[in-house]
Amino acid sequence: MVSIPWGLFNSVMGMVGYDWEHERLSNFLMLQRTYDKLSLHLILYANPKREDYYLDGFPIPLPKTLTGFGNGIQFMIVFNH
Numbered sequence: 001m002v003s004i005p006w007g008l009f010n011s012v013m014g015m016v017g018y019d020w021e022h023e024r025l026s027n028f029l030m031l032q033r034t035y036d037k038l039s040l041h042l043i044l045y046a047n048p049k050r051e052d053y054y055l056d057g058f059p060i061p062l063p064k065t066l067t068g069f070g071n072g073i074q075f076m077i078v079f080n081h
Helices: none
Strands: 002-006 010-019 024-034 038-046 071-079
Touching: none
Parallel strands: none
Antiparallel strands: 002 010, 010 024, 024 038, 038 071
C-alpha cells in the first residue's frame, strides 16, 4: 500500500494484494480531492470475479450484494460538517 500527497488538497492511494494460495491479484487505486467540508473520491479497482472463488473445487457461496468483485469504478462525495 502506498499513499502519496499530491499538492495541498489532493492525494493518491494505491494498494495491491496477492493471494499466494489461489494466485489471485487485487488492485485498488483512489484519487482524493479535499475541500473545506467536502471531499471527492475516485476509486478504481481490479479484483478476481465472484465466479473465481472456489474451495476444494466447489464455488464458495458469496452474497450477491457484496461489491468489489471484478473490475469497477466508483465516485464518492463525502460531506463533513
